[in-house]
Amino acid sequence: MLSRSNLLKLLSAFFVFGAWEVAGRIPVSFAFPTFLESMTALSILIWDGTLFTAYGETLRPLVVGILISGFLGIGIGLFIGLNRKLDWLVSPIFVVMQTAPLAALIPLLVMAYGIGLTSKVFVVCIMAMPVIALNTGGAVRNTPASIKEMGLSFLGTRSDIVLKIVLPAASPVIFAGLRLGISAGFIGAILAELKITPTGVGDIITYSRSIADYPSMYAAIFSIIVLAVVFLNLLEKLERILFGGLNRGYASE
Amino acid sequence: MSETKQISENAVEVRNVFKNYGDVEALRDLTLQFPKGQLTSLLGPSGCGKTTLLKIIAGLIPATSGEVLVNGKPVTGPGPDRAFVFQDFALLPWATVLRNVAFGLELRGVPKPQREEIAVKYIKDVGLSGFEQSYPHELSGGMRQRVGLARALSVDAQVLLMDEPFSAVDEQTRRKFQEDLLSLVQNENKTFLFVTHSIEEAVYVSDQIAILLPRPSRVSEIIRPTGFRNKDKDSIRRDAEYLDIVDKIWASLRTYVE
Amino acid sequence: MKLFGYELPQMSSLILWGLLWEIVGRLEVTFFIPALSDIFVTLLEISTTKVFLTALSETGYAFLLGTVSAIVIGIPLGILMGKNRLVDELLLPWVNIFLSAPLTALVPVLMVLFGFGLQAIVITTALFAIWIIVLNARAGVMQINRSLVEMAHSFGATPKDAFFKIYFWAALPEILGGVRIGFIRAVKGVIIGQLLISIVGFGALFELYSSNFLMKHFWAVLIVLFSLAFILAEILAYLEKRVSYYASRRAA
Numbered sequence: 001m002l003s004r005s006n007l008l009k010l011l012s013a014f015f016v017f018g019a020w021e022v023a024g025r026i027p028v029s030f031a032f033p034t035f036l037e038s039m040t041a042l043s044i045l046i047w048d049g050t051l052f053t054a055y056g057e058t059l060r061p062l063v064v065g066i067l068i069s070g071f072l073g074i075g076i077g078l079f080i081g082l083n084r085k086l087d088w089l090v091s092p093i094f095v096v097m098q099t100a101p102l103a104a105l106i107p108l109l110v111m112a113y114g115i116g117l118t119s120k121v122f123v124v125c126i127m128a129m130p131v132i133a134l135n136t137g138g139a140v141r142n143t144p145a146s147i148k149e150m151g152l153s154f155l156g157t158r159s160d161i162v163l164k165i166v167l168p169a170a171s172p173v174i175f176a177g178l179r180l181g182i183s184a185g186f187i188g189a190i191l192a193e194l195k196i197t198p199t200g201v202g203d204i205i206t207y208s209r210s211i212a213d214y215p216s217m218y219a220a221i222f223s224i225i226v227l228a229v230v231f232l233n234l235l236e237k238l239e240r241i242l243f244g245g246l247n248r249g250y251a252s253e
Numbered sequence: 254m255s256e257t258k259q260i261s262e263n264a265v266e267v268r269n270v271f272k273n274y275g276d277v278e279a280l281r282d283l284t285l286q287f288p289k290g291q292l293t294s295l296l297g298p299s300g301c302g303k304t305t306l307l308k309i310i311a312g313l314i315p316a317t318s319g320e321v322l323v324n325g326k327p328v329t330g331p332g333p334d335r336a337f338v339f340q341d342f343a344l345l346p347w348a349t350v351l352r353n354v355a356f357g358l359e360l361r362g363v364p365k366p367q368r369e370e371i372a373v374k375y376i377k378d379v380g381l382s383g384f385e386q387s388y389p390h391e392l393s394g395g396m397r398q399r400v401g402l403a404r405a406l407s408v409d410a411q412v413l414l415m416d417e418p419f420s421a422v423d424e425q426t427r428r429k430f431q432e433d434l435l436s437l438v439q440n441e442n443k444t445f446l447f448v449t450h451s452i453e454e455a456v457y458v459s460d461q462i463a464i465l466l467p468r469p470s471r472v473s474e475i476i477r478p479t480g481f482r483n484k485d486k487d488s489i490r491r492d493a494e495y496l497d498i499v500d501k502i503w504a505s506l507r508t509y510v511e
Numbered sequence: 512m513k514l515f516g517y518e519l520p521q522m523s524s525l526i527l528w529g530l531l532w533e534i535v536g537r538l539e540v541t542f543f544i545p546a547l548s549d550i551f552v553t554l555l556e557i558s559t560t561k562v563f564l565t566a567l568s569e570t571g572y573a574f575l576l577g578t579v580s581a582i583v584i585g586i587p588l589g590i591l592m593g594k595n596r597l598v599d600e601l602l603l604p605w606v607n608i609f610l611s612a613p614l615t616a617l618v619p620v621l622m623v624l625f626g627f628g629l630q631a632i633v634i635t636t637a638l639f640a641i642w643i644i645v646l647n648a649r650a651g652v653m654q655i656n657r658s659l660v661e662m663a664h665s666f667g668a669t670p671k672d673a674f675f676k677i678y679f680w681a682a683l684p685e686i687l688g689g690v691r692i693g694f695i696r697a698v699k700g701v702i703i704g705q706l707l708i709s710i711v712g713f714g715a716l717f718e719l720y721s722s723n724f725l726m727k728h729f730w731a732v733l734i735v736l737f738s739l740a741f742i743l744a745e746i747l748a749y750l751e752k753r754v755s756y757y758a759s760r761r762a763a
């Protein structure tokens with residue numbers, strides 16, 4: 001038996017994809033293929049392996065960029081959260097980075113680092129790092145004072161307190177920041193492929209647009225959105241499994 | 254009494270301590286001795302600075318001026334001779350009861366099998382057997398407080414600083430704990446500093462009761478119950494001196510409530 | 512942070528970074544980082560040129576149209592979702608999907624459907640902003656005190672009255688929170704749209720400056736953009752704080 005909410009989800013998907021199909025059949029625009037055409041194109045892309053090669057290409061700057069931003073962002077965030085002077089010095093840069101349209105830096109990055117992998121990794125990093133660093137910093141700063149005092153009173157060294165108290169206490173928020181960073185990283189990775197040089201999925205999109213193979217173009221876009229959404233949702237699930245119990249608050253009343 | 258003798262008799266000495274939080278004057282010229290092997294209660298209105306005093310003795314926060322001696326040595330920071338029971342429990346929400354209780358020993362570098370053996374013993378002593386693998390959010394307020402108590406007991410410190418350790422337990426458990434505390438004071442040669450809001454509790458368990466004034470806090474009075482200390486635990490509450498002291502303390506505290 | 516007992520303002524370290532930038536620029540470490548003072552001089556020069564003003568007004572126009580449509584569609588939609596369970600269950604999955612989806616990927620579609628111009632950019636901007644606005648308006652409505660709604664019904668409020676006089680106002684703090692984040696996202700959206708379409712607004716300007724290696728010009732435009740984005744975010748945060756003040760009193 002389907003539950004009400006799953007039934008409605010199916011219904012809702014049916015409506016939306018149905019509307020897509022109908023709009024494609026009218027057609028609303030010469031550049032608007034039907035849902036079924038797009039899905040056929042998608043299965044062809046999957047079947048002949050094009051999509052997998054493309055993702056191998058697309059995911060490389062994303063993975064490298066996320067790894068770099070994860071390590072640097074969490075590291076910097078840790079220092080920001082622990083040291084008020086560093087906080088004063090470094091946080092404003094990340095605050096500005098988070099509100100500013102950093103995508104505008106891309107032409108500059110291309111001039112400085114060319115059109116290769118480096119530039120693309122850079123794009124992912126500038127998109128993903130601010131939110132990771134700021135979340136880590138905030139979480140570390142907000143570690144309840146009472147459990148830090150407890151650590152001190154039982155003779156914890158500074159590294160004990162950071163490793164055994166501050167980091168575990170901050171980890172749910174750090175993880176959430178990482179997830180938001182990955183979400184921003186996806187935007188960066190795709191932007192890089194569309195703006196810098198068409199490779200991977202960006203290449204499929206750009207190439208099929210140039211030869212007016214719209215079903216393939218829509219299929220590629222559809223696939224990247226599905227991939228990002230599914231991955232981010234899995235991360236959110238993992239987050240709930242890992243830290244679910246903690247949300248009920250620090251053990252104080 | 255000679256100077257040397259006094260040092261050896263007092264586990265903790267607080268001398269002319271002042272503490273300001275910015276503009277807030279929490280403690281003003283507070284002087285107080287805590288005799289070795291005895292239990293001293295701090296009794297005073299909410300916000301008068303009891304927690305502050307305990308934390309200064311623990312070495313967690315510095316006094317603005319004045320001196321604190323523990324076993325004759327000035328306090329410069331936390332030490333192995335003192336253990337703290339926190340008013341808000343200060344448990345690690347991601348750690349089991351067992352790890353929380355053993356955490357003090359963990360920070361002191363005691364190997365895992367040994368510290369867990371010790372922890373299990375104290376978990377049993379505070380009546381939490383069977384909850385070793387539970388997490389703090391699965392426990393009631395009173396049970397959490399007992400975890401904090403077991404953690405402080407397990408490091409075997411000479412001086413126990415207890416900030417309202419029984420405030421969240423129910424009345425029956427509380428009475429049981431008070432009796433246990435009395436045996437603890439008698440059997441172990443430890444010094445207890447005990448903050449409470451309950452006059453009856455203070456009189457019941459204390460060798461010495463220090464009454465603190467509202468902020469800025471000083472000691473207004475020290476009361477030493479003597480007559481009923483060696484009596485049977487059950488008859489204390491009916492003892493005439495016990496009842497007299499309770500009335501007397503209430504009489505002096507009620508002026509601040511009104 | 513405190514210096515000589517004096518509390519330094521929060522963002523004041525940026526001045527220090529600006530100085531560092533100036534020094535690096537003066538030392539001519541790299542061609543890509545000209546001295547900050549030179550950039551500001553250039554900024555003054557180009558700020559009156561026609562290309563710059565056109566880019567600014569085109570961007571401002573696209574941003575305004577995009578955010579206004581996101582607000583006009585997003586808030587009522589969110590309120591509707593908060594009020595009606597069926598609508599909510601049908602739409603919420605989609606809102607969540609688009610909230611986390613890399614919307615950049617949709618820009619090529621918008622380009623082929625709506626042409627390489629203003630329209631595609633406006634829609635990109637709106638798409639970046641709208642989902643969080645919807646979600647926050649929904650959350651705002653869902654936390655409304657039930658007794659407030661019942662009070663309105665008991666006094667015979669029409670659905671229209673209830674909508675404008677109760678739901679909107681009671682959910683206002685959350686709505687504004689959503690609008691603030693939506694605006695920040697929209698700034699990113701409008702720039703991403705222009706970068707990819709690159710023949711209008713700042714996109715065209717970036718193309719012009721970077722292909723001619725006009726570093727100072729490029730940085731001048733970046734600084735204008737970043738400052739505008741930051742100031743906008745700060746103003747909205749200030750407004751939001753004012754309204755949450757009202758909201759906390761509302762609860763009392």
Ligand SMILES: Nc1ncnc2c1ncn2[C@@H]1O[C@H](COP(=O)(O)OP(=O)(O)OP(=O)(O)O)[C@@H](O)[C@H]1O
Pocket residue numbers: 274277279298299300301302303304305306340468
């Ligand atoms: N970190 C702090 N910063 C500023 N003021 C503080 C701080 N800690 C305590 N105070 C102030 O110092 C005074 C004493 O606080 P303290 O916590 O020691 O009181 P208390 O006697 O333990 O009260 P209670 O019985 O309610 O626990 C209070 O007025 C409080 O407002």
Ligand SMILES: [Mg+2]
Pocket residue numbers: 303304305340416
């Ligand atoms: Mg207290």
